[in-house]
Amino acid sequence: MGAIYRREMGAFFTSGVAYVFLAVFYVFSGYYFYNDVIQSGFTDASPLFKNMFRIVLFLIPILTMRLLSEEKKNRTDQGLLTAPIGLSEIVVGKYLAALTIYIIAESIIFVYAIILGYLGDVVWATLLGNYFAMLLLGAAFIAVGLFISSLTENQMTAAVFSMAVLFVCYLSSSFTDKIETKWLNDLVKELSFYDRYIEFTQGIFNLTSVLFYISAAFLFNFFTVRVLEKRRWS
Amino acid sequence: MIEVKNLVKRYGDKKAVNNISFKVEKGEILGFLGPNGAGKSTTMNMLTGYISSTSGQILINGTDILEDPKKAKSNIGYLPEIPPLYVDMTVDGYLNFVYDLKKCKLPRKAHLKDVCDLCKISDVRNRLIKNLSKGYKQRVGLAQALVNNPPVLILDEPTVGLDPKQIIEIRTLIKKLGKRHTVILSSHILPEIQAVCDRIIIINKGVVAADGTADEIANSLTNEHKMTLRIEGPTHTISDKALITDAIRAINGVKYVRADMEREKGIYDFDVETDGKTDVRRAINALCSEKGWNILMLQLSDLTLEDIFMKITTGEQYEGAINASSEMKPRINIVLDSGETTNSDNDNAGSELDDNGGVQ
Missing domain, CATH: 3.30.70.100 (Alpha-Beta Plaits)
Structure with missing residues (x-):
């Protein structure tokens, strides 16, 4: 697992994906920080976090698209799958590498917090709550992206498909009013990544939501392992 | 060292490998010979645990590859048809990655130096793999297989696409490796198999068509x-x-x-x-x-390996079995080709051989 993690971390930087991801993340978060936080005159950074959902949605597929698709395409997966390691080690190693880049990106928040500290009093509880929520969101989305990357050999397909799936996660809450079947309505509401995230930005710490994101991350990583396993048997 | 029993791999209705059994003893260099699509790579992928068999059993050093894959795989070094190289890494970075991946316990610096010296890639250790020539890439692929000194080496068409000088170098290297490792090597290039291998298994249409030394197979056919x-x-x-x-x-x-x-x-x-x-x-x-x-x-002027190969793979009927080798009793078993091969197939097989001959 350590070997896979270190290689992926290296590959993120040599391929430039990490730089693109970090740069775009910083540009947009900086924009929202200035526009929604500084301009508002309050030190509450919640509007920034709220808006970042949409950015994360499009950026995470960039991070995950090549993780497994490229291995399959270049046949480097033969090296991994014939090495004396388990499939879960491969998946988790790659997952943690992507998560690390995401955390590096997200931690820019603390720079913003320092800036806010000069302008007024930072409410650390809200800020950390938001930071944690964003971390959970990323953890779940990266698992989804990694799973989709395992389904195809083509990076672009993986990226576009992941974006579409994550976008549906975003939109799903907006069409709950239109669903008349009650159980389906409830289900879509329960599974809404967006609603649960917004709840955090409103300062509500909901333990079920924490478990929801963690379960999603676990589930999709498990699916990814299953995909690799199944490919062997087919 | 390696024991394969009744191995079957089915893709949908098609049996890519149909009931293959063989044994490889320690220190043997075994050649897998067969036309393209005969099931060589499929068999090797099953031996290394890359894909699973539909039925049958594979024992590597006594360990079943499906029951304890990690232990079985730690005994194998595999060079697939396309070496699994990360081209954006340096040779050194890549070999260090493989070292970690295989959870190698040997002293890192000395071991990697040995492997690089053996494969003659010490002079390119700091270069990016994508900038290397095909021959060097192949050798890095071989080096990767050698990391952790596995007792079994499985090499899928190790000389494909190399120039004649490189082919000879790789062959010499494989022969050298055969002294310390058990080697399975696949190829559709006949002189290569003849030059390097102690024993040959000819695979055709997913079945073992012949098994023995080149001379034994030739003798059994004429x-x-x-x-x-x-x-x-x-x-x-x-x-x-x-x-x-x-x-x-x-x-x-x-x-x-x-x-x-x-x-x-x-x-x-x-x-x-x-x-x-x-x-x-x-x-x-x-x-x-x-x-x-x-x-x-x-x-x-007995049959050359080329004659044998053509005789077996083009569906010329032959019946006969001889006891050739002492340790493994009826090792020679020439399987009757069912004669389903169409003439056009035969022509293809023929031209392929010519091409390879040309490369030589």
Whole structure:
């Protein structure tokens, strides 16, 4: 697992994906920080976090698209799958590498917090709550992206498909009013990544939501392992 | 070291590998020979645990690859048809990654240096893999397989796409490796298999078509034993022809002798056919030394590996089994090809061989 993690971390930087991801993340978060936080005159950074959902949605597929698709395409997966390691080690190693880049990106928040500290009093509880929520969101989305990357050999397909799936996660809450079947309505509401995230930005710490994101991350990583396993048997 | 029992791999309705069984002993270099699509790579992918078998069993060093894959895989070094190289890494970075991946416990620096020296890639260790030539990439692929010193090496077409000099280098290396490792090597290049391997398994349409040394397989396929001799007679004139012919004909076991053309001045070739049971080479040698004649050439014109390969893979019917090797009883089993091969298939197989011959 350590070997896979270190290689992926290296590959993120040599391929430039990490730089693109970090740069775009910083540009947009900086924009929202200035526009929604500084301009508002309050030190509450919640509007920034709220808006970042949409950015994360499009950026995470960039991070995950090549993780497994490229291995399959270049046949480097033969090296991994014939090495004396388990499939879960491969998946988790790659997952943690992507998560690390995401955390590096997200931690820019603390720079913003320092800036806010000069302008007024930072409410650390809200800020950390938001930071944690964003971390959970990323953890779940990266698992989804990694799973989709395992389904195809083509990076672009993986990226576009992941974006579409994550976008549906975003939109799903907006069409709950239109669903008349009650159980389906409830289900879509329960599974809404967006609603649960917004709840955090409103300062509500909901333990079920924490478990929801963690379960999603676990589930999709498990699916990814299953995909690799199944490919062997087919 | 490796034991394969009734291995089957099915893709939908098609059986890519159909009931293959064989055993490889420690320190043996085994060659997998077969036309493209015969099931060589599929078999190797199953041996290394990359894909699972539909049924059957694979034991690597006594460990079932499906029951304890990690243990079985730690005994194997695998060079797939396309080396699994991360081209954006340096050779050194990549080998270090493989070292970690295989959870190697050997002293890192010294071990990697040994592997690089052995594969002759020490001079490119700091270069990016994508900038290396095909030959170097292949050698890095081989180095990767050698990391952690696995007792079993499985090499899928290790010389494909290399230039003749590189091919010879890789072959020499494989032979060297065969002293310390058990090697399975696949190829559709006949001279390669012949040059490197102790034993050959010919795979055709997913079944083992022949198994044994090149000579054993050849012997099992032919009842005729012919040789060509070039003997320098006493007088260097045409009278030598009859003299030598008669003398050889008198040797016990010789069925037929015919004097051939004059190949060098005053020296003739003789085609000798034996009964197949007696080895007459020593008798001929004794005869010549007694008479003071010189044997300038002795060539067995038995089937070459190429003939065997064509005979087996193009569906020429053959029945027969011989006990060739002592340790593994009926190792030779020539399987009757069902004769389903169409003529066009045969033509393809033929042209492929020519191409490879050309590369050589």
